[in-house]
């Protein structure tokens with residue numbers, strides 16, 4: 483029983499940081515993201531009764547360190563299908579893995595769809611989003627293309643904690659310039675980082691309390707195609723999340739000097755009249771969001787900053803699909 487799928491990475495404009503329930507991976511706050519066309523994961527899964535354990539090959543390497551989490555995830559689909567069959571997963575990302583570029587988002591979205599396909603499960607996108615969430619919170623959003631909102635939900639079983647589309651990518655074709663300042667995998671996962679923040683940062687409660695306001699402001703800015711408002715609230719939300727990570731104990735400082743230089747460069751571009759804003763997830767890469775007309779200029783500026791190893795430009799992408 484084989485299945486395959488392709489899912490794209492996403493970046494959050496209103497971020498998710500913190501869990502209400504760690505076992506079910508229910509986020510404490512809702513989030514809003516954009517799906518990136520050029521950053522994707524392709525995954526093939528084979529369930530076979532002759533396998534006695536699950537195995538995972540990621541980017542050509544056997545990853546025993548990731549198999550426990552992958553097995554727990556596959557169990558969710560095995561329960562749905564009523565089988566115990568083990569699986570072999572072959573997955574590849576066309577961008578750096580585990581470095582704050584949302585490889586867990588595209589990875590678990592692709593794995594959910596590929597596995598459902600292999601097990602002949604006819605699941606709705608909502609149910610796939612609920613399943614993907616349990617692999618990685620942000621993966622719930624990668625099921626969809628364009629602008630996507632993840633609901634934190636209220637049900638203790640997580641049944642209303644899923645993502646849905648706000649508007650499709652063609653409705654507001656923004657572009658994203660990614661400044662890569664580090665290609666190695668990060669040492670502390672988002673999962674561990676969030677727990678650390680919720681237990682120790684004095685700003686954590688403020689983050690949770692103010693998130694609903696940011697979410698509505700960002701959602702409204704998207705519906706109104708109001709770039710300036712989107713820029714203002716997204717940057718604020720990003721800096722607030724990083725204020726929480728930096729004030730966790732031990733501190734989680736995701737930025738490199740080049741990340742900070744990029745922040746200043748984006749601010750200067752905006753002051754000089756180029757509509758662009760930044761966001762940064764749990765890693766050192768800066769993502770600059772702008773209209774397609776300006777992406778060349780933004781890329782030139784970011785590429786020239788010392789410590790920026792590479793830049794990628796992408797438009798917004800479509801839903802994840804079986805392949």
Ligand code: PMV
Nearest residue numbers: 494497498619620672763764
């Ligand atoms: O989905 P996770 O567990 O990798 O966490 C994602 C956390 C952030 O990328 C920092 C924010 C977000 O909403 O994607």
